[in-house]
Amino acid sequence: MEQTDPRLATLVAAVQAGASYRSIAVGVIERVGRESLQRYPSLKAAIKATKTRLHQMIGAYTEDRPPYRQWLAELQQVADEMARKAVCRRLLAGHASTRERLPVLEHLYPACFGDSPPQRVLDLGCGLHPLAVPWMHLPPNAYYAAYDIDTALCAFLHEALPLLGVRGEAAICDLMLGPPPVSADVALVLKTIPLLEQQRRGAGADLLRAIQAPRLVVSFPTRSLGGRNVGMATTYRGYMDALTAAEGWSPRVIELPNELVFVIERHTPSRSRM
Ligand SMILES: C[S@@+](CC[C@H](N)C(=O)[O-])C[C@H]1O[C@@H](n2cnc3c(N)ncnc32)[C@H](O)[C@@H]1O
Structure with missing residues (x-):
């Protein structure tokens, strides 16, 4: 030992x-x-x-410690879907990663999910992204499982998910050790692969192979946090081309102003279900 x-x-x-x-x-x-x-x-x-x-x-993506208690109180008070979206939009603006997605929220999820919105969603390295649930058009009774390494964030999201209209959980999962041992219809791995690859070359690809979901939505930033374009789109396209060719996956690519999104349909044997 x-x-x-x-x-x-x-x-x-x-x-x-x-x-x-x-x-x-x-x-x-x-x-x-x-x-x-x-x-x-x-x-x-x-x-x-x-x-x-x-x-x-984690540090480069968080700002001052967010007032999670106050955010929960605001979500508890919303009277309808329009008010819920207004609060979520404001909260999403509090995180560099989700802020730049605000202009495309209405179009992104229909583009990713087409006419079959998932019943069970995994959001890996989620950050504040679960606050975009109101734009996902998930079916009634959908289950949303979100994972990150920040305990305060996960505690907030765990309480917030029912207020966003889904059943679900938010929990700690260190993706360097593999995905959570649950299956879903889709796994969202948004802007997190570069952080894993930075820690260990191959860690991002290992994660994507191990996820128990037939559909993956994987994205990469195409601008640095400072807003510069430093050839990131070319680098990450090359990374995904190599991986998808090796795995026999045929991704659909969605280009957003600051983000490159790969939607991959594949067939995996499912093990433990959520
Ligand atoms: C760039 S942010 C992306 C957040 C969100 N997916 C989005 O696109 O809005 C990266 C997230 O990955 C999380 N993260 C970093 N390393 C991780 C790890 N080893 N396991 C799980 N999450 C991790 C960070 O805490 C952060 O919330």
Whole structure:
């Protein structure tokens, strides 16, 4: 059995002392910390490396800690679908990743799902994206399962999902260790593959292969957070071309102003159902 480095607890405590890392699931801090301790002999260097990697995974996409309690209160008060959309639109504007999707919300989901909206949805590395549920036209009784590594975000989403009109859950899942062990009609993996590939080459492709869903909606940013276009579309198109050719998948590509979306239909044996 692998021995735990006795310095791991000190490293985790040092990382959690930083406000930006406090809500990251402790298992994720431990995983990244363990890898950093193996790579850097000095504890100080390992702590720094852990923070840098966690920042790349989550920090760059979050702004100040959102007022989740207040957001829930606002969602609880909406009187109809129009009011719900107005609140969600405002909340989606609070996250860099979802803000830039606002202009295309009305068209994106019909383009992805066609005339068969899914009954069961997985949203992996979800961020605030579940707040777009009101635009998805999901059938009554749809089940939405959202996963991320931020505990405060997941707690908020778990309470928010019924207020968005779906049954569901939001839970912690470190995608570097694989997808959650549940199947669905569609898995949304939006703008998260580059973060996984940054941590381990091949991790994003491994995840997509392992997901238990016949339809994948996978997207990539085509502009950096600073708004520059640095050949990202070409890079990610090449990445997906290689993967889909190797797997025999034939994706449909949707080009958004800041995002490249691949819709992949495939056949997978289903195991445990949600
Ligand atoms: C660029 S944001 C995308 C958010 C959302 N999918 C969207 O497109 O609006 C990337 C998300 O992946 C999450 N993430 C990063 N590394 C992860 C990991 N190893 N496992 C699960 N989620 C991860 C981050 O916390 C963040 O919410």
